[in-house]
Amino acid sequence: VERGGAVRLRLGRLPRPAGPGASQADPEALAGLINAGHSPAATAFSAREVDFSFVGFDSVEQVRTVAARMREKARTDHQRDIGVCTSALVVCRETEAEARAVYRSIIEQGDRVAADNLIKVLGIESQSFNDRIEKYRERVVAAGAPTRSSARPSR
Amino acid sequence: VTDQLAQVSAAGIDGVVFGFLDYNEELKYFDSAVMPLLRQAGLRR
Numbered sequence: 001v002e003r004g005g006a007v008r009l010r011l012g013r014l015p016r017p018a019g020p021g022a023s024q025a026d027p028e029a030l031a032g033l034i035n036a037g038h039s040p041a042a043t044a045f046s047a048r049e050v051d052f053s054f055v056g057f058d059s060v061e062q063v064r065t066v067a068a069r070m071r072e073k074a075r076t077d078h079q080r081d082i083g084v085c086t087s088a089l090v091v092c093r094e095t096e097a098e099a100r101a102v103y104r105s106i107i108e109q110g111d112r113v114a115a116d117n118l119i120k121v122l123g124i125e126s127q128s129f130n131d132r133i134e135k136y137r138e139r140v141v142a143a144g145a146p147t148r149s150s151a152r153p154s155r
Numbered sequence: 156v157t158d159q160l161a162q163v164s165a166a167g168i169d170g171v172v173f174g175f176l177d178y179n180e181e182l183k184y185f186d187s188a189v190m191p192l193l194r195q196a197g198l199r200r
Binding site: 052054055057060061063064067068071083084085086087088089090091092099102106142143 | 160173185
């Protein structure tokens with residue numbers, strides 16, 4: 001965990017040290033560096049260092065603006081091209097009405113106290129979500145909801 | 156689901172991490188019901 005709320009991971013096969021019998025790993029085989037923080041420090045870190053920045057999703061318009069801003073910052077400040085990713089809760093059922101009913105049920109049955117606790121920690125310690133805490137509450141409830149048999153895919 | 160992911164892709168997003176309510180059940184369903192549509196839409200190869 002980086003100062004400023006950025007979290008970074010290096011994924012994939014790391015090159016082994018050169019030496020007798022050591023394999024020469026292809027650097028291209030390394031997966032990229034990603035960052036999911038959005039405090040000012042984390043945004044600056046993303047622009048400077050990472051291959052992919054993860055941004056929160058509220059709406060298509062919001063994510064279009066945020067993705068463009070992130071790419072532009074990397075280009076302007078560091079002459080780099082970076083990718084932008086996001087995350088989504090997927091609820092797929094035979095019909096949209098069924099899927100929306102499942103989502104409503106997740107929200108209704110979610111653990112709001114746990115969601116509030118997580119939101120408090122995110123708000124105080126990461127500053128990545130200051131402008132969207134309220135919307136994020138619903139997402140946290142959905143992500144932490146217990147599994148219900150009624151919410152399983154229909155066959 | 157495919158329509159919404161197509162909108163997200165057109166908005167300039169290169170990848171999406173998915174969450175599911177019940178991965179055990181829903182991933183199988185997603186694979187059989189949604190993945191073919193994503194391929195058809197050119198969002199997956």
